[in-house]
Amino acid sequence: MALPTSYLTSSKNLESIFDAIRNAKAPEKFTTRFLESLDFKSTSDRLVIGVLKALGFLDAEGRPQERYFRFLDQTQSAAVLGEAIEEAYSDLYQINKQAHTLSKADITNKLKTLSQGQLSEAVLDKISMTFGALAKLADFGKRPAVAIQSEEQADQSILPNPVSTASGVSTKTLGGLHYNIQIILPESRDPKVYDALFRSLREHLLL
Known part of the structure; x- marks a missing residue:
């Protein structure tokens, strides 16, 4: 307690x-x-x-x-x-x-x-x-x-810097801070589903 x-x-x-x-x-x-x-x-x-x-x-x-x-x-x-x-x-x-x-x-x-x-x-x-x-x-x-200091460091960044990985986890750096984006994939045997997911991921990370 x-x-x-x-x-x-x-x-x-x-x-x-x-x-x-x-x-x-x-x-x-x-x-x-x-x-x-x-x-x-x-x-x-x-x-x-x-x-x-x-x-x-x-x-x-x-x-x-x-x-x-x-x-x-x-x-x-x-x-x-x-x-x-x-x-x-x-x-x-x-x-x-x-x-x-x-x-x-x-x-x-x-x-x-x-x-x-x-x-x-x-x-x-x-x-x-x-x-x-x-x-x-x-x-x-x-x-x-x-806690405020970390936010100030993040505000100093101009653009996020995406780094791709091969494990379904994407890492982004922002003002010296690192963010891990974990994707939980749906259960499907259709390769088109995964192609669409990863294509969308790439497009958003590169924005």
Whole structure:
């Protein structure tokens, strides 16, 4: 089940914690001591470490991961957080692609279904609250720069460069990117059917 069971008991400092993370040098390990060095000494604040692990910011040992470092770029941190939320709560997003727009009550009900009654009402309430608090800080309409960069590279191309193969799979290059086009041939013993298919393929690739 792609549904984090890590949650906060209070979200009042969540935005401040993320701001502090962005403005601090990434630690070798994100520990309670590091969190306290950022002036977050409450026991409820310590729960954010588990949430960061669930979001893929930290590994199981608390070491910052690639997503953590991308988050430090303030121009894309909200988008990185949105990406992390959609991945961590993927089961919820399979039910509703706009899960972050749902009310807390709706989120709680959907989490109850996803957890198949394995979580108490109190825990479900905290998970819903945590999800909602994270969603308020995220940008779901803007993809992180890593994904946008690939599209910019594709836009730099003038013409696609087709390369034919002999296996029913065609490869096209576009701005340094490679696309494989796989053809599933129909079941037929008539050679004219295959001739027509490959003739059409050649015509489209050469456009």
